[in-house]
Amino acid sequence: MNSFQIDKNILSQWQRQANRQYPALCQQRPSQSHKGTFGTLGILGGSEGMAGSIILAGIAALHCGCGKVWLGFQQPALPMPILSQQPEIMLNTAERLLHRSDITAWVIGCGLSTSTTALATLTECLQQKHMMVVDADALNLLAQQPTLLTGRHNNQNVVLTPHPGEAARLLQCSISEIQSNRYQAARQLAQKYSAWIVLKGHQSLIVSPHGQIQQNETGNPGLATAGSGDVLAGIIGSLLAQQIPPEQAVSAGVWLHGAAADILAANDTGPIGLCAGEIATAARWLRNRLTESV
Helix, strand or coil, X not given: CXXXXXXXXHHHHHHHHHHHHCHHHHCCCCCCCCXXXXXXXXXXXXXXXXHHHHHHHHHHHHHCCCCEEEEEEXXXXXXXXXXXXXXXCEEEEHHHHCCCCCCCEEEECCCCCCXXXXXXXXXXXXXXXXXXXXXXXXXXXXXXXXXXXXXXXXXXXXXXXXXXXXXXXXXXXXXXXXXXXXXXXXXXHHHHHCCEEEECCCCCEEECCCCCEEECCCXXXXXXXXXXXXXXXXXXXXXXXXXXXXXXXXXXXXXXXXXXXXXXXXXXXXXXXXCHHXXXXXXXXXXXXXXXXX
16 A cells, blocks of 8 residues: 655544535444445446546546446447456446446446437436436536436436536536636536536535535646546445445535645645556545545
8 A cells, every 4th residue: 555644733633524514424344244244335437548537437436346347338348348547446348237226326438428329328227226426428428418407307316527628518607707606606516406416626516416515625737637527426436336425525525635736746646747556545545544534
């Protein structure tokens, strides 16, 4: 396991904050635990040429404590027989993965594409009753077909994670309108879709389906890198799969993602040149430090 150095005062502050706001994140593992105790996450995406997206999400999910992770590639056949850098992660096609009955939470959209087959995958996934994170291309499909979500009976098990461009498409406005009043835009998204919203960017905003809003304070410009959003989706999905209540899991995932980037920068990895694949190990290190304060 990677070892990181961080100012003791900052770590103590994070431990106090996490215990106060995200107590489920800080619980030590019971001695009688097994892999089924901490949920199974299914991640759908990774169309041809975009397999790295769900791989980043899956590795992040595993590092943040999920018991089992499945990747479902939006391709007719698997692009590789095994994930060499993380062989613990199980592989399938998106079509077959959707028929498994042991998934406890879903992430969909990372490298999904906006093809007609991708739309069919999203439509079928949205019929699932488990918690799900809707990210990236799945958001672009929702922007084209908003009734996919607005027509559902209950969206409180759905988390939308748009960046400003995706938010603009979802609200049918310009990016400048989103950025000129991010609080208003985030609330409008929550109101329109009755779902959890993470409006990404500097000091990301988290909004509940009922409109409660909070601003995240962790993170740095190193997160402005390809794949960072996939990692965030994997982290949030992992916490949801572990049955951490969404009231904690959504904001805790954003907080943990940003704090991991701050840890990396403090250890001379970034912010310039920080790579998304480096975030997961720092997030794992911090989550284990949080359990020490319980």
